[in-house]
Amino acid sequence: MPANDPHDSTSPSPLLTLGHPLLRQVAQPVDAVEDPSVQRLIDRLLLAVQAANGVGIAAPQIGQPVQVVVIASRPNLRYPRAPLMPPTVLVNPRLVAASEDTELGWEGCLSVPGWRGRVPRHRTVEVDYLDRHGRPHRQVWEGFVARIFQHEADHLVGKLFLDHVRSETDRLSETAYQAMEISSLGK
Numbered sequence: 001m002p003a004n005d006p007h008d009s010t011s012p013s014p015l016l017t018l019g020h021p022l023l024r025q026v027a028q029p030v031d032a033v034e035d036p037s038v039q040r041l042i043d044r045l046l047l048a049v050q051a052a053n054g055v056g057i058a059a060p061q062i063g064q065p066v067q068v069v070v071i072a073s074r075p076n077l078r079y080p081r082a083p084l085m086p087p088t089v090l091v092n093p094r095l096v097a098a099s100e101d102t103e104l105g106w107e108g109c110l111s112v113p114g115w116r117g118r119v120p121r122h123r124t125v126e127v128d129y130l131d132r133h134g135r136p137h138r139q140v141w142e143g144f145v146a147r148i149f150q151h152e153a154d155h156l157v158g159k160l161f162l163d164h165v166r167s168e169t170d171r172l173s174e175t176a177y178q179a180m181e182i183s184s185l186g187k
């Protein structure tokens with residue numbers, strides 16, 4: 001990580017988009033969570049996910065190939081039905097266990113603007129991670145939040161949700177997806 005961070009902490013970092021090679025790279029574990037450069041990176045991720053109406057973000061998306069993600073499910077313009085949770089920082093996350101049963105659900109990605117895909121994910125996951133103070137946690141998530149975790153964990157191994165789309169009918173433009181969402185609201 002560069003010693004001189006070119007981004008200040010008040011304006012959202014630019015997001016890399018599909019085609020950028022860093023999105024396909026395997027991210028490295030963080031050695032020292034308390035390092036100021038790691039703390040700045042975490043602040044930038046928290047700012048970027050909120051500014052972009054995301055529900056999660058991974059460090060490679062802002063050009064840092066290290067194992068830090070934020071999961072921040074909340075109802076917003078892009079995900080009106082997302083459950084509300086406090087933004088959670090995960091450093092060096094490890095999948096400990098996952099349910100055998102999977103479910104299909106729609107996802108988007110801040111690095112794949114304009115597209116949504118319906119992909120299978122484990123219904124529940126159990127995850128080990130460090131928080132931003134370096135404290136270890138073990139957490140179980142289910143449903144949409146488990147889905148976000150799996151999406152963000154994919155970013156740390158260079159995968160994108162598009163890689164999991166299995167048929168043409170499971171891929172929609174953002175416009176078509178929003179039209180489908182609006183027509184299904186209230187049903």
Ligand SMILES: [Zn+2]
Pocket residue numbers: 108109110111151155
């Ligand atoms: Zn993503």
